[in-house]
Amino acid sequence: MFTLTLKGLLARKVRLFLTAISVMLGVAFVSGTLVLTDTVNAAFDQLYAGLTKGTDVTVRAKSAFTDTSTLGSPKPFDTKVVDQVRKVDGVAAAEGSLTGYALMLDKSGKPIQPGGAPTLGAGYQIDRKLAGGFTLRQGRGPQTPTEVVIDAATAKKQGFVPGDTIKVMFATGGQRPFTVVGIAGFGEADNLAGATLATFQMSTAQQLLGRVGQFDTIDVRGESGVKPDELRARIARVLPADMEAVTSTTVASEASKSVGEALKIFTAIFLGFAAVSLLVGSFIIWNTFSILVTQRSREHALLRAIGAGRRQILGSVLVEAVVVGLVASGLGLGVGLLVASGLRGLLSVIGMELPNTTLQLHARTVVAAVAVGVGITLVAALAPAWKATRIPPIAALRDAATPAKGVSRWRLVLGGLLFVGGVAGLVRAMSVDAQVAAAGVGALATFFGLTMLAPVVVRPLVRVLGAPIAGSVTGGMGRLNAARSPRRTASTATALVIGLALVVGITVVASSIKASVGDVVDRANKADLILKSASQFAPGFPSGVADKLRKLPEVGAVSQLRFGAAQIGGMTDYIAGVDPATVDRMANLGVASGSVAALGHDGVLVNTDVAKAKGLRVGSPFTVKFAQTGDQKLRVAGTFTDKTLVGSSYLISLDTYNANFSERLDIAVLVGARKGVTTEQVKQAAKVALTEYPNVSVQDSAELKKTQNDSVNQLLGMVYVMLLLAVVIALLGVVNTLALSVLERTRELGLLRAVGMTRRQVRSAVRWEAVLIAAVGAVLGLCLGLAFGAAFSRALADIGIVTVAVPIVQPVVCAIIAALAGVVAAILPARRAAKVDILRAVVAE
Amino acid sequence: MSMVKSPTGVGTAARAVGATKRYGRADSAVRALDDVSVEFPSGVFTAIMGPSGSGKSTLLHCLAGLDTLTSGQVFIGDTDVSSLSDGDLTLLRRNRLGFIFQTYNLVPTLTAEENIVLPLRLGGRKADHEWLAQVVSAVGLADRLHHTPAELSGGQQQRVAAARALITRPEIVFADEPTGALDSRSSAELLRFLRHAVDAYGQTIVMVTHDAVAASYADRVLFLRDGQVVSEMTEPTADRILDAMKGLGE
Incomplete structure (x- = not known):
């Protein structure tokens, strides 16, 4: 039985690939996200490990609480503490350090501002061992109040060499000129996790950073043979009550943890989009397997007739699903590595520069990819596989495949209830402020209700949407074919509905945000x-x-x-x-x-x-x-x-x-x-x-509104890019469905060609069918998206959306583009349909 | 049957000249057609018979431009079919030929009427209402025009196919075992209609069949064996055909 399934799969490599691709993209998104986070984490770990090298214990002021918001800004303390620490038995070296705000300007006078990383100014430490990975690559340390050492990345990017003059700004005042005397690196890296760094003589730094007579931390190196923990305990005993000593391992792990926390939000966002892609993909898998099971019903019935049990039929379909899932996971992992760099690029577009190291492919990522790929495919194939076991052996003897059954009553009732309930939730969210739960539950219920009702909705919808093209012979045929198997069209279109509803919904929310920003500025601002x-x-x-x-x-x-x-x-x-x-x-x-x-x-x-x-x-x-x-x-x-x-x-x-x-x-x-x-x-x-x-x-306030809108647009652009993937997967679903439908209609196409249909007309009919399927998805997606967007805009009143603005032109344009993309989806199936061998198609075997 | 014209007369609807069709490679080739030269006069109902593998279906497919010859030529009227491009072949089929197949003759999504006028619509032409009415009444389907194929019996479906084959007033209608899947009553209805088309409108029909009764509706029967035309019979009857078939070794 298994060999039969595998042989069948290998004989249809193209279909296997097409089916797998719909899940593959979702898997790629998941593994890409994991690879990126692991890589960035690893990069940060390496950096902090390098930085704390040579330091055993760090002394700093106690913080009342510790999280990402407090990291890197400890309370300064008096320099005298250093002397106390030096006296502790076992301390080989102790030196204060100081870090603060220092913004360097490039040669044209523009600020050198990295995205998502700080612009640091620091005091140059005399003991080079304590400086850890921070090493001079060129020149020397600062020896006068007007000398500075800058990081290698800034030097390279802006073309600074020792001897150049560089202007730097501080928290307290305007620009000051310095002479670059050295270029420093951080182990292998050119900068510290994207941050810029200007190092001055310690006394100069104290002055410039507003910490005269103060340090942020003290770096301590112990004598050989003294364990860091022991050293830490000894130092702690001499410190004032509001200060603490921690080992450098603690410092490094705190830093790594906070980076991990900061990355979590991006991981969550990316995984959210991955989930959308996977949901879309699962609809396509479900649909593909439904079609395959229908097409193979005679084969299955034959197997039943010659003695195969239901369990074996179920097994054979599920084995096929597992193979598809494995192929999808394998390809997805590979593509995921590309996605990781793509996501990094996406973040750098909004100015987030992440440190880099070799791509980290952890076992967890592989496990997640396989689990997600195989899991989603199996779950989606379960219902079609079950259906396959219900085929009676007698079907093998019947001439035609069993005709598609209508929609069951319970499905209609349940779908109707869900839809009505969901719409009620959305209406409530639209009419009362801050009903996030109503909007969320309403959106889900509406979507699933519509999914269940879709087969009923499809026929009239196709009829209406196809009315303008019904006059032409190919358009009319496309229209009839799109309505031919409402379930198939419905589930194909549903994949597109998800993508488009999200695109449109987010467009509505974004335009509400933009309108709100304008209103807020007008209402709240009195400044010129x-x-x-x-x-x-x-x-x-x-x-x-x-x-x-x-x-x-x-x-x-x-x-x-x-x-x-x-x-x-x-x-x-x-x-x-x-x-x-x-x-x-x-x-x-x-x-x-x-x-x-x-x-x-x-x-x-x-x-x-x-x-x-x-x-x-x-x-x-x-x-x-x-x-x-x-x-x-x-x-x-x-x-x-x-x-x-x-x-x-x-x-x-x-x-x-x-x-x-x-x-x-x-x-x-x-x-x-x-x-x-x-x-x-x-x-x-x-x-x-x-x-x-x-x-x-x-x-002025008008310009403020504009820059606020620009940043909303930039985020919107990013969201579009990620949702585009879901839409692309949905279109692949259209390709897959059409390809299978064309295969199913080989004889019909042959007949049409025999009675005088040109290849061009065949292609055109398939194209119209694709456009109509896409249009059904686009129209439903548009309606859902507008409702979702309006409901969520109102529901998110708390985050400052005071005005709900529903744009019409942009979403409608999106919907039209999605429908027209059906033409692209039809290219391959149409070509295949046009190539049908007439003779083989029309002559009975 | 007074309408039989001389096989060498001017009114030739189709002819094959030295038609040869080989399958497979040279050393293991199977000759489906072996240097066949034959003419199909206009206005004549010709049946092609022969045992399985005799090449009768191959001959029909090559004549209709559905299959290509290994060597030799096929003409529809004066048009050399073997020299036509795919596009020209499509137009030839659409405008000058009609088809009836054994099964799967209709597009399931279209109604009977839409199926009948399909070749016209594919060419962007309107149906001639008078002619449509005439054909429809001749096949006896006037009250079934708005049914889909699934709602029609096998015999009715074949008559719809026959009506479609005639709607463009083609030079020649090719029928490939049209009664193969029908019961004897439905077969008789269909064959009577084909006979009527020849008698009333001077339609040329070439029909491949293995059924002697079906062949007896024709004006002329060609017998094939091993890819060659071995004999020919005019004014056939079912009994004479059966005798001839026995002579072919079936």
């Missing part, structure tokens, strides 16, 4: 100018910008905004530091109780929704845990409704902010013009004044 970092990856910009603006005669008010992570009730959240004197002149916060002026040194303004949920009122005590300063007892100074412009539910004064964060960068600066000065005038003045701050963009 909004200053932000030119790069979305920059952590902020120097406070020198605000200082400079205050001196301009055109400027009436300047309000700085800072951002930092803190824990509130055990959860890490972002908290905003605002200027109580000016913030409500620049932004509509919608203060509901209390006042901004009441913020003082210990006040916090809480968003009204949060206040309601936590039962807070003006005067309520409110504890915030800061990483550097621990629990701080604050009090509620008031409540405010509109958090969309400030982007945080918690506002504290800049004074409070500065007391608890060592970071001194502004995330935004809001500027109001002096009375009688136009926005245009103040904008020109600000731009002129800020020429030495190329990392700051000066925008």
Whole structure:
């Protein structure tokens, strides 16, 4: 029985390949994602291992809590601690180190801002062994306050060599020129996980980074024979209460863990898209196996007639599924390696540069690929395989294959209930704010309800969509053929429905976001100018910008905004530091109780929704845990409704902010013009004044809206690219279905050719059939997508979607393109149909 | 049967000249047709008979341009079929030839009427209503026109196929075992219609059959054996045909 199945499969390699490809792409997505994350993780691990080489123990200030948001910004401490550490028995060397914000400018004066990685400035360590992988490749270390050593990647990319002058910006002020005296690498790597690094003489660094007399950490090397753990314990005993000593292995693993956390979100997103591809693929597998089982019903009946049991029939179909799944997994793994680089490319398009090393293909990835590929294929083939066992032996003796059965009543009832219930959920999500669950459940129920009803819907839909082409003989035939086997057309179209519904739905959500951004800016913003970092990856910009603006005669008010992570009730959240004197002149916060002026040194303004949920009122005590300063007892100074412009539910004064964060960068600066000065005038003045701050963009509210929309569009583009895969798989499904249908109709095609149908007409008929199948998928996908999009836009009111905007043109264009893609899907099946050997087709065996 | 014309007369609908068809390689070749030269006069109903493997179906397929000869020529009217491209062959079949096969004669998605006018529609032509009505009434299907093939009996399906073969007023109709899958009553109805087409409209028909009764409806019977025309009979009857077949060794 198995040999029979395998021989049959090998005899139809092309079909095997076509079927496998629909799952293969999903598997490739899964394995590509895993390979990419493993590779990036490995790259980071190598880097951190290299960096901590030569250091046994690190001394640093204790952090009140540790997660990704606190990494790399420990509280600075007095340099005296180093002397204490040096005295500890077993310490061979100890040296302080310091890291902060330093933005280098390229030769044309533009900021060198990597995507997703920091721009670091550091103090040059004298003990080169402690510096670990950080080694000079050219030149020497900095010996005067105007000398700098830069990382090899920046040097290579921007063409800096020792002797060149480079300008660098710091958190506290404008540009300063330095002489490049050395180029440093990090082991094999040219930079530290994408970050840029400028190293100065330690005392210069302390000055430039705003840490005079302070260090961030102390790197300690033990004498030979002293175990790191023992050394750590000894050092810990002499440290002040607010400081700790950790082994370098701990430091490296903390860093790796936080990178892993940061990558998790991308892994989740990519795996989400992989799931979509796999869902689409499973429909195609199901459909293909259904068709194969129908076509082979005589063969199966014959086998039954000569004594094969039901179990054997079931087995033979499932073995075929396993082979298809294995082929898909194997190919998918291979293609997955390409996908990994593709995804990396996709991330670099939005500016995320990930460090690279050799591609990591872990056993887990292989297991996942095979499990997913074989699993999905098996599950999808289960129902058709079961159907195959129901074929009675007598079918072998009947002339024709058993005609397709109608749709069962329970399927109609269940499908109808699901669909109606789902639509009700969507309607509820569309009419009430923030009903995410209703939208989610509604969308799923609607989709599955429609899937069950599809065979009934297909016939009338094909009739209507095909009406314009019914007049031509080939169009009419395509129309009849598309409606011929409604189940087949339905499941083929369903694959396309998934892809298109997601594309359209996300388009609607994106356009709602864009409309909301506009509305939010109009409603919440009162400032004439909004200053932000030119790069979305920059952590902020120097406070020198605000200082400079205050001196301009055109400027009436300047309000700085800072951002930092803190824990509130055990959860890490972002908290905003605002200027109580000016913030409500620049932004509509919608203060509901209390006042901004009441913020003082210990006040916090809480968003009204949060206040309601936590039962807070003006005067309520409110504890915030800061990483550097621990629990701080604050009090509620008031409540405010509109958090969309400030982007945080918690506002504290800049004074409070500065007391608890060592970071001194502004995330935004809001500027109001002096009375009688136009926005245009103040904008020109600000731009002129800020020429030495190329990392700051000066925008009026219209420009702000535009850049916000641009970034939404960029994300949308990325999502499209990934969903495109699902649509491509769906079109492959159309190819597969058509190819099988053409095979089934060989004799009919032969007859048509015999009575005078030209090859061109045959191709045209197949093409029309493909277009109609695709059009059914496109129309259903379009309708579902618009409903999903509208429901989710409303449901996501919480994340700031205040306006639901349903675009029509773009989704309709998408749908038309998808339908026309049917023409492409038809190319091969149509060619095959046109090549039918008339004689063999029409002459009875 | 007064309509029999001289085989060498001017009204030749189709002819084969030195038609040879070999299958397989030279050393192990099977000669399906061995240097056959034969003419099919216009307005004549010719039956081709012979034992299995005699080459009768091959001859028909080559005459109709469905199969190609290894050597020799085939003419439809004055057109050398063997020299035509695929496109020209398609147009030849669509406009100048009609076909009736043993089984699978109709497109299942189309109604009876749509099947009948299919060759016209493929050529972008409209049906001549008078002619359509005449053909439809002759095959006795006036009340079945809007049924799909699945709703028709085997005999009715073959009559629809016959009507389709005539709708373009072709120069010649090729029928390949048209009664092979029919019971005797349905066979008789179909053959009467074919006979009627020859008598009333002067239609030329070439029919391959192994059934002596079916062949007896023809004006002329050609007997083939081992790829060669071995004898010919005019004004055939079923008994005479059976005798002749026995002579061929069947």
